[in-house]
Amino acid sequence: xxxxxxxxxxxxxxxxxxxxxxxxxxxxxxxxxxxxxxxxxxxxxxxxxxxxxxxxxxxxxxxxxxxxxx
Numbered sequence: 579x580x581x582x583x584x585x586x587x588x589x590x591x592x593x594x595x596x597x598x599x600x601x602x603x604x605x606x607x608x609x610x611x612x613x614x615x616x617x618x619x620x621x622x623x624x625x626x627x628x629x630x631x632x633x634x635x636x637x638x639x640x641x642x643x644x645x646x647x648x
Contacts, residue, residue: 579617582637586644593648621647 587596601608601616611620614632619640621629629643 579637583619583640586637586641590644590648594644623647 583596587594590596599608599613601613611627613620616633618630618632619635620627621643628647631640631643
């Protein structure tokens with residue numbers, strides 16, 4: 579999945595910021611953000627979580643949501 583996410587990051591460079599989180603090494607942060615399953619992609623706008631995909635989703639769904647938010 580990461581190669582596809584990296585492609586999206588390159589495609590939307592300058593329009594959206596992509597970040598990775600090592601949930602094993604940052605358990606408190608993952609819990610505070612209510613990451614209950616992996617993989618998870620969360621969308622933030624103005625510092626607030628506005629959408630999230632978890633466990634089963636397609637990159638097409640992720641890109642569609644990204645386009646809605648930018």
